[in-house]
Amino acid sequence: MKISMVSEHASPLATLGGVDAGGQNVHVAALSAALAARGHDVTVYTRRDDASLEERVRLCDGVEVVNVEAGPATAIPKDELLPFMGSFGDRLAEYWQGDRPDIVHGHFWMSGLAALDAARRPGAAELPVVQTFHALGTVKRRHQGSDDTSPPERESLEPRVGRGVDAVIATCSDEAFELKTMGVPSTRISVVPCGVDTGLFTPDGPAEEKGRPFRILTVGRLVPRKGVGLTISALARLVDSGRDDVELVVLGGSRPPAEVLDDPDVQRLLAHAEGLGVADRVSFRGQIRQGDLPQALRSADVVVCAPWYEPFGIVPLEAMATGTPVVAAAVGGLIDSVVHGRTGLHVPPRDSDAIADAVQTLLDDPALLASLGAAGIARTHSRYTWSKVAAETERAYLRTLRAAGRADRGGRAGRPVDHADRADRADRADRADRTDRAARLPEGVAGGSRRSAGRSNGRVSS
Numbered sequence: 001m002k003i004s005m006v007s008e009h010a011s012p013l014a015t016l017g018g019v020d021a022g023g024q025n026v027h028v029a030a031l032s033a034a035l036a037a038r039g040h041d042v043t044v045y046t047r048r049d050d051a052s053l054e055e056r057v058r059l060c061d062g063v064e065v066v067n068v069e070a071g072p073a074t075a076i077p078k079d080e081l082l083p084f085m086g087s088f089g090d091r092l093a094e095y096w097q098g099d100r101p102d103i104v105h106g107h108f109w110m111s112g113l114a115a116l117d118a119a120r121r122p123g124a125a126e127l128p129v130v131q132t133f134h135a136l137g138t139v140k141r142r143h144q145g146s147d148d149t150s151p152p153e154r155e156s157l158e159p160r161v162g163r164g165v166d167a168v169i170a171t172c173s174d175e176a177f178e179l180k181t182m183g184v185p186s187t188r189i190s191v192v193p194c195g196v197d198t199g200l201f202t203p204d205g206p207a208e209e210k211g212r213p214f215r216i217l218t219v220g221r222l223v224p225r226k227g228v229g230l231t232i233s234a235l236a237r238l239v240d241s242g243r244d245d246v247e248l249v250v251l252g253g254s255r256p257p258a259e260v261l262d263d264p265d266v267q268r269l270l271a272h273a274e275g276l277g278v279a280d281r282v283s284f285r286g287q288i289r290q291g292d293l294p295q296a297l298r299s300a301d302v303v304v305c306a307p308w309y310e311p312f313g314i315v316p317l318e319a320m321a322t323g324t325p326v327v328a329a330a331v332g333g334l335i336d337s338v339v340h341g342r343t344g345l346h347v348p349p350r351d352s353d354a355i356a357d358a359v360q361t362l363l364d365d366p367a368l369l370a371s372l373g374a375a376g377i378a379r380t381h382s383r384y385t386w387s388k389v390a391a392e393t394e395r396a397y398l399r400t401l402r403a404a405g406r407a408d409r410g411g412r413a414g415r416p417v418d419h420a421d422r423a424d425r426a427d428r429a430d431r432a433d434r435t436d437r438a439a440r441l442p443e444g445v446a447g448g449s450r451r452s453a454g455r456s457n458g459r460v461s462s
């Protein structure tokens with residue numbers, strides 16, 4: 001298939017960790033590469049945010065990034081990009097007139113808007129559009145209230161995108177529920193998670209030296225809703241309760257390591273740590289390259305992911321793939337990916353005492369730490385490799401083409417391919433693969449993501 005990914009603010013070529021560069025960038029890059037590995041031609045259209053960028057950049061075999069002229073070629077916060085989506089759609093329409101894709105996949109609501117605009121023009125003959133939202137405005141507003149900087153138009157336009165596209169891929173079951181309440185018909189929703197690079201995030205390999213016997217680690221953007229402040233409060237509680245053996249490493253933010261203290265989020269979090277008397281145990285490292293992340297994750301005893309809400313959350317998968325147990329807020333995608341008591345511990349959102357209790361439980365029980373770590377590795381391999389995610393995404397594309405009556409179109413270089421038949425074969429192969437893997441895994445590890453639903457309140461007893 002010839003696939004057009006549209007990712008207006010999140011380029012697969014961006015540096016990660018800043019306010020607007022995180023999981024979506026990783027997702028688009030890795031999914032595109034994995035689809036190309038399955039034989040598809042992928043082009044990623046993203047807004048040119050730097051005048052020095054070439055129009056076309058090769059990402060890897062089979063994947064090209066097109067930097068689209070839409071608005072000034074400078075970095076602009078994503079919440080200020082809506083005015084440029086009209087010209088982004090115009091450019092997409094021009095590109096697709098010269099080089100028609102078989103399917104379009106929009107990432108984030110504004111990409112969906114521009115993609116639909118271009119795909120529904122008379123000359124475009126109703127190009128099929130699949131959409132992944134990555135985040136929903138309704139959820140953001142619920143949690144951030146007046147701090148939400150999304151443009152007010154998002155409230156009406158985002159549901160319109162959901163209802164206007166041919167199919168929506170939700171990254172977790174919680175998102176699928178939200179989409180239904182937005183009016184997206186359930187028959188058009190599939191759930192396909194994000195993945196993790198299990199070739200890079202491995203349990204074996206170098207690990208950084210620790211500064212104290214136990215290390216807690218967080219990774220990601222440092223915006224308030226990621227909850228790093230809660231983890232600092234949890235650290236203070238552990239110290240207050242008599243633990244002198246713990247440290248916290250915070251990776252990510254909008255600055256490289258040498259300028260980490262210039263990051264306003266780091267300044268805010270450092271002041272919080274100072275206020276609680278634990279600043280000497282917290283080290284802020286700034287942005288880290290993905291290639292350097294595994295050895296940092298391996299050095300940690302526990303990775304804490306404590307967002308207020310989370311559309312998916314790739315970091316817990318990266319931790320699990322390196323064999324590091326996760327303490328995760330039981331929200332959004334983390335409800336699916338982290339299995340309570342098997343690959344980590346769930347805690348209620350915005351509850352630093354519960355984080356402290358969960359970390360304490362793990363640090364006091366080396367056998368539990370080891371078994372959760374092993375199960376995390378097994379779970380990421382059985383469920384979250386990018387090749388699996390790409391296979392499931394491909395099936396969603398094929399179902400969309402079939403529903404749109406285009407199941408026999410879209411062969412590469414004009415070669416007709418019976419996509420419907422290919423979908424059935426892929427389904428059969430994947431079922432066989434799942435059965436085979438399940439047979440090889442420790443009991444319970446390969447199982448459903450809702451196993452933890454039986455817990456009484458998501459709280460961890462210590």
Ligand code: UDP
Binds near residue numbers: 016024219289315
């Ligand atoms: N990341 C990174 N370096 C950083 C900060 C983050 O490589 O300094 C990566 C992180 O490893 C993960 C992604 O950015 O792959 C963040 O994705 P996640 O889904 O966890 O959070 P999001 O940013 O989408 O909210």
